[in-house]
Amino acid sequence: MKNVLFACIYLFSSALAAQITGSEWIDFSKPHLKYKTDQEELVRINFFTVELGLLKLGTRIQSVPLDKYRIFSHGQQVPLLITDLNNNNIWDPNDYIEFVTHKEDGHFDSLHVF
Numbered sequence: 001m002k003n004v005l006f007a008c009i010y011l012f013s014s015a016l017a018a019q020i021t022g023s024e025w026i027d028f029s030k031p032h033l034k035y036k037t038d039q040e041e042l043v044r045i046n047f048f049t050v051e052l053g054l055l056k057l058g059t060r061i062q063s064v065p066l067d068k069y070r071i072f073s074h075g076q077q078v079p080l081l082i083t084d085l086n087n088n089n090i091w092d093p094n095d096y097i098e099f100v101t102h103k104e105d106g107h108f109d110s111l112h113v114f
Contacts, residue, residue, distance in 0.1 A: 026072075031059045037101040046096045061091045071099050 026032065033053040035043070051061040066089050071078040080099040086092060 031057045031064070033057075035101070038103060040100070040102050042098060043101055044096050044098045047091050047093045050091065050097075064091075065089045066091060066095065066097075069097060071097075073102060 031054060033050070035045070037043070047061070054061050054064070066082050066084050069080070069082065071080050078099050080097050083096050083098070084090075084092075085094045
């Protein structure tokens with residue numbers, strides 16, 4: 001009886017671990033910032049916004065090269081325009097990133113089947 005109960009619990013816990021949560025694409029070993037929006041718009045994020053966010057995470061802005069930044073929406077990478085005015089691949093006060101945001105549409109909710 002104990003073996004059957006253990007097997008049922010093991011199978012049930014394995015099924016729970018396989019469910020899609022919508023955040024499988026996040027690499028938690030890297031610093032990341034979240035930008036929430038409820039509109040479709042072109043967004044420009046400047047040096048000071050990123051610097052403040054990274055400082056809160058204990059990361060210096062100069063330690064992450066500009067070409068390493070990625071933006072994701074609904075688990076998919078979003079095209080972005082990086083403006084590096086002096087082409088040194090390091091954030092400077094006049095540098096910025098631009099990208100287009102989209103409204104939340106319940107996309108991940110449609111993936112959850114219970």
